[in-house]
Structure formats: C-alpha cells, structure tokens
Amino acid sequence: MSSHKEIKKITVPLIQSWKAKGEKIAMLTAYDYTFAQIFDQANLDVILVGDSAANVMAGYETTLPISLDEMIYHAASVKRAVKRALVVADLPFGSYQGSKDAAFESAVKMMKQSGVEALKLEGGIEIAEKVKMLVAAGIPIMGHLGLTPQSVNQFGGYGLRAKETAEADKLKSDALTLEKAGAFAIVLEKVPASLAEEVSKSLSIPTIGIGAGNDCDGQVLVMQDMLGLNTAFLPKFVRKYSNLSEQVTTAVQSYSQDVKDGNFPNNEESY
Numbered sequence: 001m002s003s004h005k006e007i008k009k010i011t012v013p014l015i016q017s018w019k020a021k022g023e024k025i026a027m028l029t030a031y032d033y034t035f036a037q038i039f040d041q042a043n044l045d046v047i048l049v050g051d052s053a054a055n056v057m058a059g060y061e062t063t064l065p066i067s068l069d070e071m072i073y074h075a076a077s078v079k080r081a082v083k084r085a086l087v088v089a090d091l092p093f094g095s096y097q098g099s100k101d102a103a104f105e106s107a108v109k110m111m112k113q114s115g116v117e118a119l120k121l122e123g124g125i126e127i128a129e130k131v132k133m134l135v136a137a138g139i140p141i142m143g144h145l146g147l148t149p150q151s152v153n154q155f156g157g158y159g160l161r162a163k164e165t166a167e168a169d170k171l172k173s174d175a176l177t178l179e180k181a182g183a184f185a186i187v188l189e190k191v192p193a194s195l196a197e198e199v200s201k202s203l204s205i206p207t208i209g210i211g212a213g214n215d216c217d218g219q220v221l222v223m224q225d226m227l228g229l230n231t232a233f234l235p236k237f238v239r240k241y242s243n244l245s246e247q248v249t250t251a252v253q254s255y256s257q258d259v260k261d262g263n264f265p266n267n268e269e270s271y
C-alpha cells in the first residue's frame, strides 16, 4: 500500500454514471501545463483543450485558423500536468469534416501525440458516421451542437442558435443521432435553456452547457472568461469568478516600478 494519497482518476464511464445520480460535471478549458496543473489540483472534473486556443492563446478572430499540430501542442502540454481530471481535446476545423479517412487520421494523431483521453467534434447528423467509426476504434467522442464556432461563416455570427422550431427540431434529432452513434456526452452552446433542458431529458448521455441554461448535466466555460483574464469577451453566459487581469496589471506595474527605482532585486534576492 502506497503512502501517497490515492488519486481517483476521472474516466469517461465515471462521468457518464453521474447523470443518473444528478451529479453535475464541471468542465473548463485549459491550454498549457501551468494552468492545467492548478485546475487538476483544484479537483476540476474535466479539462477541455478547446480550439478557442485560436482566440485566447493565438489572437485569431475565429477558431478556424488553428492547426491540428498546434492543437496537439496545447493538448500534450495540458496532459503532462494532469493526474486526475478527464482531458478532452477539440479536433480543429478542417481536420475531420472531409473524408472518413481524414477524420480517422486526425483523431489517431491527436490521441497518439497528445495522450488525451477523448476528442470533441462539432456537428450532428453530418458527422454521425465518423463518430461511429472513431468510437469503434476505441476513441471516446464528445459532441458539440448549437453554436458551433467552426461554422461561424455559415451562421454569420455568434448569435443564439435554435430559437426557431426547425433548427430546434434538427438539434433534438442531432443529439439523439450522436447518442446513437456512441458519443459519451454532448456540449450544447448558446441555445435556449428550455431546449437544452428538453434535450438533456431526452438523452441518457450527459449534456454540458455553455450559454444553455441550468438544466444541462454539466457546465463549461473558457478559463480566460471566468478568471477575468479576458476583458474584451463578456457575453451574458459568462460568470467572472476572479479579476486576474486587474491583479496581473498591478503585479506587472509594481515589478516595473521596482526595477526602475532600483528596488528589485534586494540583497536577499542576490548571490
């Protein structure tokens, strides 16, 4: 018996078992070793290496430009830090929408080179056969419906999705199709709370909401948004749990001032 504290690894079947018990799934994004280690030690359930890295790490306007290799770099960095949380990575735009073979190659490359435990793909019926194939290959797949940012050019913006009956009906059928294809969970992004509640009740797999109300089986936010690191992005679904941009500003200003005043380093900080 080890004298070290046992770590209960969060697995795909474990988080799936929580739905029946009403235990919610807490998910945040992370993109690097340092933050992933802190989140893991804070007992967060699931870390998503999101393609929002394109926005918050690389400064692109949309998620479209980030490459599979760039996503693998972020995912591998996160995975090296994590002992407990389930680590899921987004497959980026263009790496799976083409042929089944392309989707397989991208998914296997991400799994082999990053070590993450599951992948997230955007879309419904359009990708159902690929989801089936990847699940058959042993790769747990998380779905993503509603506001799917890789389709922003088709949507014409980041507005609320599925407010009309036709799109709501398609989303409900997409959710059931993904469940049938073997997806282990589905992210619902920026859709009416009543629709997310109905979908959540219709599925046996958990839903994870972002801007999708309080009746999903879990919630996800982008870390920069909830930590108050991102001053530009404040849609109403974000709750700010910290003000890190202000704290970082104060720290950097104090450091600069100390250097300019000759107050850093002092004798104890010197050899």
Ligand SMILES: Nc1nc(=O)c2c([nH]1)NC[C@@H]1CN(c3ccc(C(=O)N[C@@H](CCC(=O)O)C(=O)O)cc3)CN21
Binding pocket: 051, 052, 055, 056, 063, 147, 149, 157, 158, 159, 160, 190, 221, 222, 224, 225, 230, 233, 234, 235, 236
């Ligand atoms: N920092 C960050 N947070 C996110 O939640 C996020 C990303 N980046 N990048 C990838 C996607 C894009 N997402 C988005 C983007 C915009 C809105 C949004 O509500 N934008 C406007 C309203 C746009 C409109 O109504 O047309 C807003 O109110 O800020 C929501 C989710 C969610 N994801």
Ligand SMILES: CC(C)C(=O)C(=O)O
Binding pocket: 029, 048, 049, 050, 051, 052, 053, 090, 187, 189, 210, 220, 221, 222
């Ligand atoms: C917002 C979440 C769900 C995401 O897909 C991302 O961060 O890329």
Ligand SMILES: [Mg+2]
Binding pocket: 050, 051, 052, 063, 090
């Ligand atoms: Mg994403």
